Amino acid sequence: MAAKRCPVYGGKMKGHGRTAKGTKRWQCMSCAATTTHKVDTTAKSLKGFLAWLLSPSRQADMPGAGRSFRRSSEDFWRIWPIAPACDEIHHVVHVDGIWLGRKAVMLIACTKDHVVGWHLARSESSQAWAALMARIAPPDVVVSDGGSGFEKARRAVWPATRVQRCTFHAFGQVKRCTTTRPRLQAGAELYGIAKDLLHLDSLDEAAGWLASFARWCAEWDGFLKEKAVVDGRAQFKHERLRKARRSLERLARAGTLFTYLDAKLLEGGAVPATNNRIEGGVNAQLREMLRRHRGMGLERRIKAISWWCYLHTECPLPAADILREMPTDESIAALYRDAEGAKESEGAVARWGAAVTWNDLHTSGPWRSDWN
Known part of the structure; x- marks a missing residue:
């Protein structure tokens, strides 16, 4: 065990009995000052809290129905894990958003190995995607499901990055319109064409x-132009x-359906055709975590997802460094107060998210009416 040092002169200390409470007392061999030393177990408690968060353990199964655990971990819910x-x-980056409320979405980016970024926003707007x-x-290639605002942000921030549109989501858009059992011949043929997207090598x-889709469009063009009068207004029947058809036409014109087959890109490594890596490897895990620990309020759900993402980055900090470096509710509140009224206030707090993390989750009134 390391020798104790005097907090005043830094000299060596020796044991000097115990206090009335039984705590061991130490005395400086130079100045005779006495003191006690407490072991800081906060980092150990944080590790236990994070281990619980990522595990299926229930608080109800803990001693005392988890009351002691809740008291010891209360302070950790005030910490905000920040994306490095x-x-x-990277050769390929997957991006997607997971909705946590009517006006709260976590935008996440990951590679095949780990999470590389996340950003909390009100919606999947171009500004939110750009902040992420x-x-x-x-990267060389970004795989996306085509969320709103993404392409505009990509052109502004990642102009040289190629886009691979998730082929499964492209097929899903058609399936929602035709169903899996189309009643019309045109719908059955289009459903089959869209399904073929999943098997092109x-x-x-x-x-x-592309040729078969073009033939379908030409063959059924007149059929799709048929109109009917409904409530005195002419509307398309189909x-x-x-x-x-429009959803596939836009993707075909954009040239983002078959990026994964580009020979030049394949020289740097395989490019996936779908967003399964983030859908199954990240989003599914996050939903499972929230299901296991259901009952958390919106703010804690947001922080739980932030913790999961941070712990799955390439090099998360040790618990002691997290406690020292990560911001808390109080430090963010102070940042907002300092930046209030200044023109640069929005930019100063952009790293915490689109102002959702504080302004919308902390109100001065006794009721909350802005969240579901």
């Missing part, structure tokens, strides 16, 4: 798919089929 900046250029991308080095097959 990622300056490493700004802290991540532009070469550029020749991709060219054949609007759902038209919507499905």
